[in-house]
Amino acid sequence: xxxxxxxxxxxxxxxxxxxxxxxxxxxxxxxxxxxxxxxxxxxxxxxxxxxxxxxxxxxxxxxxxxxxxxxxxxxxxxxxxxxxxxxxxxxxxxxxxxxxxxxxxxxxxx
Numbered sequence: 001x002x003x004x005x006x007x008x009x010x011x012x013x014x015x016x017x018x019x020x021x022x023x024x025x026x027x028x029x030x031x032x033x034x035x036x037x038x039x040x041x042x043x044x045x046x047x048x049x050x051x052x053x054x055x056x057x058x059x060x061x062x063x064x065x066x067x068x069x070x071x072x073x074x075x076x077x078x079x080x081x082x083x084x085x086x087x088x089x090x091x092x093x094x095x096x097x098x099x100x101x102x103x104x105x106x107x108x109x110x
Contacts, residue, residue, distance in 0.1 A: 003011070053061075075081045 075084065
């Protein structure tokens with residue numbers, strides 16, 4: 001007998017939840033590392049950035065800037081531009097999920 005669509009959905013949701021739990025436990029160390037950058041990384045990246053600014057000729061910087069901003073302008077004029085911007089903006093502002101929280105649960109439910 002074939003399973004009903006509801007049973008298929010329940011099974012897929014359970015498999016997705018299990019995979020998310022496994023991924024959350026593996027990614028927790030990386031998340032902690034990237035949430036609190038060390039002073040060494042910040043200072044060294046500043047030095048590398050300053051070195052790059054002084055060593056690369058201004059003509060190359062102007063070409064790179066023209067390519068980046070030209071691409072941004074073309075993307076803004078395209079129909080996909082606002083959609084991609086909204087998706088990125090939502091992803092940046094989204095709070096980090098805790099590995100034990102149920103993503104379907106909301107605070108307004110009793």
